Amino acid sequence: MGRLKVMPGALEKIAECKLPRELNFGKIIAPAYIECDYKDGKWGELKLVPYAPLHLGPEAKVFHYGQEIFEGLKAYYTDRQGPFLFRPDQNATRFNLSAQRLGMPEFPIADFLESVTAMAHYCKEIIPTKSGESLYLRPCMIATEESLGIKPGLTYKYFVIASPSGPYFTGDSIKVYIERERARACPGGIGAAKTGGNYAASLVSGKRAQELGCGQTLWLDAVNKRYIEEMSGMNFMCVIEGIIYTPAMTDTILDGITRKSIIQLAQDFGMHVVEDKMDINKLLEQVAQGKCTEAFACGTAAIITPIRGFVEGNGKELAFKSADSKIAMKLRQELLDRQEGRKTAPANWRVLINAN
Numbered sequence: 001m002g003r004l005k006v007m008p009g010a011l012e013k014i015a016e017c018k019l020p021r022e023l024n025f026g027k028i029i030a031p032a033y034i035e036c037d038y039k040d041g042k043w044g045e046l047k048l049v050p051y052a053p054l055h056l057g058p059e060a061k062v063f064h065y066g067q068e069i070f071e072g073l074k075a076y077y078t079d080r081q082g083p084f085l086f087r088p089d090q091n092a093t094r095f096n097l098s099a100q101r102l103g104m105p106e107f108p109i110a111d112f113l114e115s116v117t118a119m120a121h122y123c124k125e126i127i128p129t130k131s132g133e134s135l136y137l138r139p140c141m142i143a144t145e146e147s148l149g150i151k152p153g154l155t156y157k158y159f160v161i162a163s164p165s166g167p168y169f170t171g172d173s174i175k176v177y178i179e180r181e182r183a184r185a186c187p188g189g190i191g192a193a194k195t196g197g198n199y200a201a202s203l204v205s206g207k208r209a210q211e212l213g214c215g216q217t218l219w220l221d222a223v224n225k226r227y228i229e230e231m232s233g234m235n236f237m238c239v240i241e242g243i244i245y246t247p248a249m250t251d252t253i254l255d256g257i258t259r260k261s262i263i264q265l266a267q268d269f270g271m272h273v274v275e276d277k278m279d280i281n282k283l284l285e286q287v288a289q290g291k292c293t294e295a296f297a298c299g300t301a302a303i304i305t306p307i308r309g310f311v312e313g314n315g316k317e318l319a320f321k322s323a324d325s326k327i328a329m330k331l332r333q334e335l336l337d338r339q340e341g342r343k344t345a346p347a348n349w350r351v352l353i354n355a356n
Contacts, residue, residue, distance in 0.1 A: 002046075002110075002114045002118075003045070003046055003111075003114070004034070004046045004047070004048060004114060004115070004118050005045055005046065005047045005048070006047075006048045006122075007047050007048060007049045007050070009050045010032040010048045010049055010050050010122075011032070011048075011122065013031035013032050013050045013051065014030060014031060014032050014122055014123060014125075014126065015125075016031070017030065017031050017126050019126055019128065019164055022166070023128055023133060023164060023165055023166035024165070024166055025136070025163075025165045025166055025167065025168045025301060026136060026163045026165055027163070027165075028163055028164050028165070029051065029161055029162070029163050030051070030119070030123050030126060030135075030161065030162040030163065030164070031050065031051045032048055032049060032050055032051055032122070032123075033048075033049065033051055033119075033159055033160060033161045033162070034046060034047065034048050034049075034115045034118060034119055034159060034160040035047055035049055035157060035158065035159040035160075036107075036111065036115070036157070036158045036159070037144075037155070037156070037157055037158075038105055038155060038156040038157070038158070039154070039155045043105075043107065043108065043111065043158070046111055046114065046115055046118075048118065048119075048122060051161075054157070054159075056142075056144060056146075057146035059146045059147060059148055060142075060143065060144050060145065060146050061143035061144070061145050061146075061147065061152075061153040062142040062143045062144065062153075064148065065143070065150060066102075066195070066196065066197045067102055067103065067104055067142065067143035067152065067153055067156075068102075068140070068141070068142045068143070068195055068196045068197075069095065069098040069099055069102055069104065069140070069141050069193065069194055069195050070138055070139060070140040070141075070194055070195075070196070071091045071094065071095045071137075071138070071139045071140075071194060072091075072136065072137070072138055072194075072300045072301060073085060073086065073087075073088055073091045073116060073136075073137050073139075073257075073300060074086060074134035074135065074136055074137065074300060074339070075116075075119075075120035075123070075127055075134060075135040075137060075162075075353070076127070076134050076135075076339050076340045076341065077124065077127035077128070077129055077135070078129055078130065078131050078133075078340035078341065078342075079129065079340075079341075080129065081340065081341035081342075082127075082340075082341055082352060082353065083120045083121075083124055083127055083135075083352075083353045084339065084340070084341055084350045084351060084352055084353065085116060085117065085120060085350075085351040085353065086257075086261075086338075086339045086349060086350060086351075087257055087261065087348070087349050087351075088112075088113055088116050088117070088351060089109070089113065089348065090257045090260070091112070091116070091139070091257065092107075092109045092112040092113055093109070094194060094255065094257070095107060095112060095139060095141075095194070096109070097192075097193070098193040098194045098195055099141065101190055101192070101193040101195075102190070102193060102195055103152040104141060104143065104152065104153075104156060105156060107141060107158055112139065115139065115158075115160045116137050116139060116160060117351070117353055119135075119137055119160050119162045120135060120137070120162075120353050121353050121354065123135055123162050123164075124353075126164050127164065128164050128165070128166070131336060131340060132166070132167050132303070132336065133164075133165065133166050133167070134164075134165060135162050135163070135164055135165070136162065136163045136164075136165045136300075136301070137160060137161075137162050138160065138161050138162070138163070139158070139159070139160045140158070140159055140160070140161075141156055141157070141158045142156065142157055143155070143156055144156055144157050167303075168301035168302050168303075168305075169215060169302060169305050171215075172306065173305065173306040173307065173308040173323070173325065174214065174215030174216060174297065174305055174306075174307055174308065175212075175213055175214045175215060175307070175308060175309045175310070175311055175317070176209075176214055176215070176216050176217070176218045176231065176295075176297075176307050176309070176310050176311065177205070177208060177209035177212050177214040177216070177217050177218065177310075177311050177313070178217075178218050178220070178280060178310055178311065178312055178313070179205045179208075179217050179218065179219055179220065179313075180220065180225055180312070180313060181225075181313070182201075182204070182205055183201075183219070183220075183221075183222035183225075184198060184201050184202050184219040184222075184229070184230075184232070184252075185198060185201070185219075185222065185229070185252040185253075186222040186223075186252065187222070187223065187250070187251060187252060188251065189251070189252065191229075191250075191251060191252035191253060191254070192250075192251045192252065192253060192254055192255065193254075194254060198254070199232065199233070202217060202219070202232035202233075205217045205232070206232055208313070209311075212311045212315060213311070214311050215305075216231040216232055216233065216234070216297060217231060217232045218231055218236065218280075218310070219231065219232070220280055221252065222252065226279055226280060226281070227247070227277050227278060227279060227280070228247050228278040228279075228280050228283065229247055229250070229252055229253050230247065230253050230254065230256075231297055233299060233301065233302070234256065234258075234297045234298055234299030234301070234302045234305075235247075235253070235254070235256040235258070235259040235297070235298050235299060236295070236296075236297065236298075237259070237262065237295065237296055237298055237328075238278075238283065238292055238294060238295035238296070238307075239292065239293050239294040239295070239327050239328075240286055240291055240292045240293075241291055242272075243271075243272045243273070243274055244263075244266055244271055244272065244273045244274070244327070245273075245274045245275075245276065245278060246259065246263070246273070246274075246275055246278075247275070247276075247277070247278050248275045248276050248277060249275070256298065256299055256300075257300065258298045258299050258300055258302075258303070258304075258335070259298055259299075261335060261349070262298055262304070262331055262335065263275075264346065265331060265334055265335060265338075266331060268346075269334075271327075284310065284318055287310070287318055287320060287321075288318060290321045292320075293320065293321075293322065294306065294307075294320065294325045294326075294327055294328050295307040295320070296325065296328040303332055303335065303336065304328050304329075304331055304332035304335065306325035306328045306329070307320075308320060308323060338350060
């Protein structure tokens with residue numbers, strides 16, 4: 001495929017892979033991956049290689065200064081239709097925006113698209129075929145230069161791993177913990193980049209969320225601790241008096257591809273979507289009054305997952321008056337129908353992979 005070089009043993013390892021009957025999210029990793037190295041100011045050859053640990057010196061900059069970015073997208077092969085990728089060009093663009101913010105070299109968009117397409121192509125037989133399952137693809141870039149100087153690295157590694165996966169959340173809905181003390185991202189920071197540091201900042205609150213029986217943390221703005229931003233791993237939406245609301249994009253929120261797709265789908269169905277500042281206290285009042293009837297998480301991994309209630313740090317819980325998430329579930333099904341090939345998708349949304 002293109003300029004990709006298949007190294008000895010890679011295809012044989014994939015052919016030997018057998019999937020279990022039940023799939024968790026991200027637990028199984030395909031036995032081959034794609035890599036490409038950057039040195040002397042240029043990217044080298046794309047290679048499909050057998051799975052093996054990376055060999056990095058303990059002084060590699062990725063370990064000390066956090067020069068690391070990644071993306072997440074899926075390949076679908078439901079009912080043996082496809083395989084399809086969903087809007088990979090958007091992932092390629094966002095990947096390079098993250099690279100710019102972290103002082104890393106951009107990765108050629110053509111090579112990004114070839115790498116994710118090739119992983120789906122060669123892993124066709126281990127793409128799960130049930131609706132809601134997929135081959136989750138994780139492109140990454142890390143700084144590999146072995147130096148303790150505080151400056152951008154001179155060498156990098158790009159790689160793509162793949163995980164045959166089931167749903168991210170195992171239940172029908174989740175509760176969400178409202179984080180009112182800590183902040184995930186600050187204005188002018190790296191909140192809009194898809195980098196590990198943003199997720200690291202969320203983990204301590206994730207522990208508290210688990211203690212309270214919640215599946216995610218809902219983050220507020222760092223300045224006022226009042227305006228909703230996003231969750232630790234996905235974007236936030238809700239329905240108030242029949243209108244879909246979602247926080248307006250800022251440099252502290254990751255520009256979710258699923259989020260953008262849902263907005264377009266909803267508008268195509270004639271639904272009104274508002275992107276604006278969202279006051280958490282006002283939202284909770286609207287939930288208590290029954291004006292806000294639904295809320296949901298949306299993202300590549302989560303797809304669309306209904307939220308059944310909000311939990312404060314003291315354990316106080318506010319649940320929705322009704323468990324019927326009809327708008328969320330309608331949008332979820334419509335999105336899956338387009339990702340998995342059952343319905344016509346807008347131009348450039350679904351990319352068919354030549355699997356012959």
